Amino acid sequence: xxxxxxxxxxxxxxxxxxxxxxxxxxxxxxxxxxxxxxxxxxxxxxxxxxxxxxxxxxxxxxxxxxxxxxxxxxxxxxxxxxxxxxxxxxxxxxxxxxxxxxxxxxxxxxxxxxxxxxxxxxxxxxxxxxxxxxxxxxxxxxxxxxxxxxxxxxxxxxxxxxxxxxxxxxxxxxxxxxxxxxxxxxxxxxxxxxxxxxxxxxxxxxxxxxxxxxxxxxxxxxxxxxxxxxxxxxxxxxxxxxxxxxxxxxxxxxxxxxxxxxxxxxxxxxxxxxxxxxxxxxxxxxxxxxxxxxxxxxxxxxxxxxxxxxxxxxxxxxxxxxxxxxxxxxxxxxxxxxxxxxxxxxxxxxxxxxxxxxxxxxxxxxxxxxxxxxxxxxxxxxxxxxxxxxxxxxxxxxxxxxxxxxxxxxxxxxxxxxxxxxxxxxxxxxxxxxxxxxxxxxxxxxxxxxxxxxxxxxxxxxxxxxxxxxxxxxxxxxxxxxxxxxxxxxxxxxxxxxxxxxxxxxxxxxxxxxxxxxxxxxxxxxxxxxxxxxxxxxxxxxxxxxxxxxxxxxxxxxxxxxxxxxxxxxxxxxxx
Amino acid sequence: xxxxxxxxxxxxxxxxxxxxxxxxxxxxxxxxxxxxxxxxxxxxxxxxxxxxxxxxxxxxxxxxxxxxxxxxxxxxxxxxxxxxxxxxxxxxxxxxxxxxxxxxxxxxxxxxxxxxxxxxxxxxxxxxxxxxxxxxxxxxxxxxxxxxxxxxxxxxxxxxxxxxxxxxxxxxxxxxxxxxxxxxxxxxx
Numbered sequence: 001x002x003x004x005x006x007x008x009x010x011x012x013x014x015x016x017x018x019x020x021x022x023x024x025x026x027x028x029x030x031x032x033x034x035x036x037x038x039x040x041x042x043x044x045x046x047x048x049x050x051x052x053x054x055x056x057x058x059x060x061x062x063x064x065x066x067x068x069x070x071x072x073x074x075x076x077x078x079x080x081x082x083x084x085x086x087x088x089x090x091x092x093x094x095x096x097x098x099x100x101x102x103x104x105x106x107x108x109x110x111x112x113x114x115x116x117x118x119x120x121x122x123x124x125x126x127x128x129x130x131x132x133x134x135x136x137x138x139x140x141x142x143x144x145x146x147x148x149x150x151x152x153x154x155x156x157x158x159x160x161x162x163x164x165x166x167x168x169x170x171x172x173x174x175x176x177x178x179x180x181x182x183x184x185x186x187x188x189x190x191x192x193x194x195x196x197x198x199x200x201x202x203x204x205x206x207x208x209x210x211x212x213x214x215x216x217x218x219x220x221x222x223x224x225x226x227x228x229x230x231x232x233x234x235x236x237x238x239x240x241x242x243x244x245x246x247x248x249x250x251x252x253x254x255x256x257x258x259x260x261x262x263x264x265x266x267x268x269x270x271x272x273x274x275x276x277x278x279x280x281x282x283x284x285x286x287x288x289x290x291x292x293x294x295x296x297x298x299x300x301x302x303x304x305x306x307x308x309x310x311x312x313x314x315x316x317x318x319x320x321x322x323x324x325x326x327x328x329x330x331x332x333x334x335x336x337x338x339x340x341x342x343x344x345x346x347x348x349x350x351x352x353x354x355x356x357x358x359x360x361x362x363x364x365x366x367x368x369x370x371x372x373x374x375x376x377x378x379x380x381x382x383x384x385x386x387x388x389x390x391x392x393x394x395x396x397x398x399x400x401x402x403x404x405x406x407x408x409x410x411x412x413x414x415x416x417x418x419x420x421x422x423x424x425x426x427x428x429x430x431x432x433x434x435x436x437x438x439x440x441x442x443x444x445x446x447x448x449x450x451x452x453x454x455x456x457x458x459x460x461x462x463x464x465x466x467x468x469x470x471x472x473x474x475x476x477x478x479x480x481x482x483x484x485x486x487x488x489x490x491x492x493x494x495x496x497x498x499x500x501x502x503x504x505x506x507x508x509x510x511x512x513x514x515x516x517x518x519x520x521x522x523x524x525x526x527x528x529x530x531x532x533x534x535x536x537x538x539x540x541x542x543x544x545x546x547x548x549x550x551x552x553x554x555x556x557x558x559x560x561x562x563x564x565x566x567x568x569x570x571x572x573x574x575x576x
Numbered sequence: 577x578x579x580x581x582x583x584x585x586x587x588x589x590x591x592x593x594x595x596x597x598x599x600x601x602x603x604x605x606x607x608x609x610x611x612x613x614x615x616x617x618x619x620x621x622x623x624x625x626x627x628x629x630x631x632x633x634x635x636x637x638x639x640x641x642x643x644x645x646x647x648x649x650x651x652x653x654x655x656x657x658x659x660x661x662x663x664x665x666x667x668x669x670x671x672x673x674x675x676x677x678x679x680x681x682x683x684x685x686x687x688x689x690x691x692x693x694x695x696x697x698x699x700x701x702x703x704x705x706x707x708x709x710x711x712x713x714x715x716x717x718x719x720x721x722x723x724x725x726x727x728x729x730x731x732x733x734x735x736x737x738x739x740x741x742x743x744x745x746x747x748x749x750x751x752x753x754x755x756x757x758x759x760x761x762x763x764x765x
Contacts, residue, residue, distance in 0.1 A: 004604045004612070108615045132611075132638075165613040165638035166600055236638070243637035311641040322643030323665065328695060330658040331686035333587065333678035335621035366621065371683050536683065541622050544682045555718065 005169040007162040010133035011072075011100055012037030013169065014140025016044060018096070019177025021067035024049045024058035026414065027443040028074030029109040030163035031102035035072050036446075039455050043174065048446055048455050051381070051414040052077035056084045056099065063097040063153075064189065066180035068144050072100040075116050076380065080415070086123045087191050088153050090199040092206075095180050096147035096154075098140065103159045105280040106307030109442075111361065111380065113305065115281035120155050120258035124203050126210050127155040127258040128219060131238045133167040139255065142219070150206055150213075157257065159280065161236040161307070211259040219255030222268055226250055229317075230272025232265065232285055232296070236308075237278045243310040244319050260288045269294050276301075276317065280308050337366045339542040340511035340518065340558035343435055345482035346406070347374040348538050348562070349489040355402055355496070358391060360384040360416070362408035363441040363510075371539045375406070382407070382415030385432050389419065392428040400429040401496050407432065409465065410440035410448040417472060423501045424473025431495045432474075432503050434465060435482075437510040445513070469503045476502035483508060485565045511558050519559025520574060524550045528571035535563040535572065579632035581640045582729070585659050586651025587676050588622045591722035594747065595649070596627040598726060602743035603631040606735060613638035622679075624655060647732065649725050651708075652676050657692035660701060669701060670728050672708035672721060704728065711762040716755035723748070723756040727763025737764070 005013065011034045015023065023046045025035040039046035049055035052073040062069035073081060078101050085099070101119075104110040120127035128143055130136040136158060143154040187195050214220060225247050233241050234254040241251060252268045254260070269275050269289070277286040277298040286298035301316045302308070314321045337344050347367040350357055351374040359365060359375035360383065368375040377387065384405035392400045407416045412434050423430050440446040447453045452462030469477045476498055480491045488506065495502040509516050521542075529549045536543060542556035543563055550571070552563075564572040582599065586592040593614055600612040608631040615626065628640040642661045648669045650656035656671040663669060671693060680686040689695075697703050706728060712720040723744060730740050741757060748756050 002604070004600050004610060160615065161613060161638050164615060165611055166597075167611045167635075167638070168604065168609065239636040239638065309639055309641045310637045311643075322641065324643030324661045325663060325699060325701065327657060327660040327699075328689070328692070330654045330689065330692070331678050331680045333622075333624040333655075333658075334680075335588065335623035336679050338621060363621070369679065370685070539679065539683065541679065541682065544677050545684070 001171045002168045003171055004166045005133045005137075006033060006164060006166050007130070007133045007136045007158055008033035008164070009037045010136040010169045011140045011156065011158070012041075013171070014137040015070050015098070016041045017137070017172050017174045018141040018144040019068055019175040020044055020070050020098070020144070021095070021177070022059060022062035022069040023047070023072065024055040025072040026050070026052045026055050026077055027440055027446040028077050028102070029443055030104060030160045031072050031074045031077070031100060032443045032446065033163070034100055035455070046455050048448060050449055052081040053083060056081040059097055059099075060084060060088055063093045063095045064182065065094070066182050067095040068097075068177055069095060070098045070100060073102070074110065075101060075103045075114050076110065076112065077101070078116055078119055080381070082119065085119065085125075085153070089123045089125050089203055090191055090196055091189050092151035093147055093153060094182065096144035098143040098147060098154050098156055100140070100156045100158070102163050103157065103281070105159055108160050111378065113281060115284060116155070116157050117257050117284045118282070120157075124207050125153055125155050125258065126150065126256065127157050128255060129157045129235045129257045130162060130255065131235050131253070132162065133165070133169050135255065136162060137169050139219070150210060152206055157235075159236055207259055211262065214256050214259050214261035215263045217256055217261070220261050220264055221253050221255070222264070223247070223251045223253065224271070227272055229274050229276065230268055231276050231278055232268065232289070233278040234285070235280070237280060240308055240310045240313050241278055244314045244317070254285065257285070260285065262292055265289060265294070266292060269296075278302065278308070278313060334369060335366060336369065336539065336541050337363065338511055339540055339556040340560040342437055342482045342506070342508035342511065343367060344372070344538050344540065345485050345488055345562050346433065346435060346506045347372045349485060349492055350374045350404065350406075353489065353492065355404055355492070356391070356399075358384040358387040358403070358405045360405070360407040360411050362411050363437075364406060364408055364435050367406070369539065371537055381411050382419055385412075385416045385419030386422060388430045388432065389423045389426065389428050392430050397429070404431045404433050404492070404496065407434055408441070409434060409436040409438065409450045412465070413449045413463070417468070420469065420474065420503070421472045428501065429499055430501050431492075433492075434503060434505045436465060436505050436507040439510050439513060441510050445510070465505055474501055474503050476500060477505065478502065479505045479507055481508055482506045483560050483562060485562060511560070519561070521554035521557035522552050522559055522561070522564060522572050522574060523554070524552055525571045525573060528569050530569050530571070532568070534566045534568065537566065538562055577633050579630055579635050581645045581664070582629040582647045582649065583640050583645045583659060583662055584627040584629065584649045584651075585655045586625050587655065588625050590625070590651045591719055592625050592627055592651055595722040595726055596629055598743055598747040599629050601747065602735065602739060603629070605743070606739065609633060609635045611635045611638045624658065626659065647729060649729050651721060651725065654689060654692045656703070657689070657696060660696055663701060667702070668732060669696065669703045670725060671703060671705050672725060673705050674707070674709045674721070708763065712759050715758040715762060720756055720759035724759040724763035727760040730760075730764055
């Protein structure tokens with residue numbers, strides 16, 4: 001049976017058909033739906049881990065116990081999971097273990113454009129790369145086979161255009177996989193120096209065998225056509241190449257990007273006059289080709305930065321390109337905090353008081369946008385908390401009284417806690433604001449350890465943020481409602497003045513959560529409105545100026561009352 | 577056969593993803609090779625949303641590039657103009673004339689180009705502009721704008737009406753079927 005499936009859904013189907021038993025992941029665009037779809041299969045135990053390192057270690061534990069397991073993440077998540085990753089390469093697996101990692105060329109929703117293939121090379125792990133949903137499912141299944149056959153974790157790399165594109169998938173019956181026997185084996189699984197020294201040569205030997213496999217694997221296929229031009233490519237770039245050239249040029253499509261198939265590439269190169277490597281991001285395949293004595297075109301004609309397309313490739317290779325209409329520039333439409341977003345009131349207060357804000361990763365990163373423009377830096381998950389400590393150590397007491405960190409509930413659980421322990425332990429009077437909207441918002445509403453529910457929506461232990469902050473050594477922990485501007489502002493001012501570290505929990509559930517009841521929309525009394533635009537300072541998408549007066553869009557407004565608190569003329573009210 | 581390219585563009589929250597899903601499933605049922613590509617994530621937060629639907633005998637690339645779209649179905653006025661360079665020579669724009677102000681317009685940093693569609697027509701582009709919001713609201717909900725616009729698109733495609741109706745029944749929750757079929761019929765008029 002054929003079904004149109006998102007690449008992520010297809011990977012999840014592949015996990016299911018391969019008899020995968022345990023999936024532990026942390027959400028991150030564009031990888032999130034793999035785990036969400038996997039959670040729909042009753043046969044797979046799925047969970048949201050607090051971060052990717054935990055997720056991968058859970059998958060390792062499950063593999064050790066004999067189950068097929070997986071962990072899914074976005075590219076930057078692999079940085080967090082890198083520690084177990086590199087040593088799991090030494091231990092190998094018991095049950096097959098697959099790590100799905102989603103890169104984001106073009107940075108549709110990411111903070112950098114790193115290329116995960118370097119991890120496969122550095123950690124000496126096989127990496128497969130599908131080029132559509134059909135392959136996403138097939139490769140996920142094959143990844144488990146390779147994992148068990150070669151005793152290694154296997155990386156499955158996708159990119160945004162694979163993860164979030166739908167194409168036809170052939171649905172198959174799942175394999176019934178029994179748990180493998182667990183046998184205690186210290187030499188393999190205890191990576192203390194004496195044992196690790198013994199394991200390293202095994203890793204090197206495995207790499208050699210995998211490289212041999214790569215030369216003959218059906219994952220890598222040659223499509224010979226013409227001897228003038230030969231293209232080496234993989235993933236979504238293969239589809240762009242086929243779009244431009246059809247069957248008119250020779251193509252070596254790599255489904256396995258680590259290790260790369262030396263003999264196959266040399267043989268392919270020997271049969272074509274011009275060799276071109278077409279790959280998004282870094283010259284990874286290209287550098288390998290150069291290392292084996294070839295001189296392909298690659299990044300000399302194609303960009304390192306950004307996403308590719310069929311036109312981009314056509315342009316680079318001088319193929320026929322489509323003409324198009326030149327059009328006027330439209331005003332940009334950036335993503336914004338939703339009407340009623342609880343983060344808005346907090347950022348308004350911070351912006352008004354001209355406070356330096358070290359920000360973090362989540363919906364609240366949108367606090368950077370005008371008119372709030374309230375954030376000074378955003379680096380990676382958790383960096384706000386550790387960063388504010390460093391900032392204050394460098395700039396001293398005066399800085400402590402005008403600088404804060406802002407981090408979400410899920411991000412705090414992911415990697416903010418250790419930074420907070422450092423503030424308490426190494427002593428700055430830093431102020432950390434946890435914006436607790438009771439959900440992981442930006443990735444589309446995933447549960448986390450502070451929400452009280454698990455991935456299936458069933459009740460789970462709810463971690464008490466106040467108690468946690470106390471336990472991490474912070475005595476001053478305050479809770480505010482960010483819909484109350486006066487209270488929020490006053491609390492911020494009191495806490496940054498305090499002569500000890502403090503945490504403010506700015507708490508109100510995301511306005512988009514189903515259980516959150518909105519209030520009736522507010523309206524502007526045109527007779528009272530003096531056109532002062534005070535209500536426009538919060539950047540609410542529901543408020544605009546029409547014919548010189550403020551106007552509230554009642555299809556968007558959820559009646560949060562934040563704008564009402566800014567109106568000095570009592571022009572905003574609940575009735576028409 | 578030549579691959580047909582349909583771009584669906586709009587503003588986060590307007591339901592363009594459901595429209596692309598409906599269209600994708602319909603085309604698969606019709607026996608075509610289909611690829612649908614969308615960008616999630618930040619687009620949920622009121623940003624510009626683009627979905628590509630491509631179908632034919634064999635479709636390779638999941639995306640549509642400038643100069644390639646046979647149809648652009650725009651859920652909002654200036655989104656049509658934003659992506660007009662993606663239209664192929666002889667392509668058609670179907671556009672809901674609803675205006676949704678982007679944040680730079682709300683803050684006064686930019687002006688909303690109300691004459692955007694006029695300019696497209698003046699440039700010789702085939703524009704079918706309609707107010708989808710009013711009839712959708714009359715059909716039962718502003719949310720039915722997406723199905724109403726699919727109704728308009730269906731006029732220009734060769735797939736029989738009853739197949740569209742079947743696809744709608746499969747894609748929307750049972751209690752919304754009647755409303756959406758009404759919206760579809762209004763769009764097709």
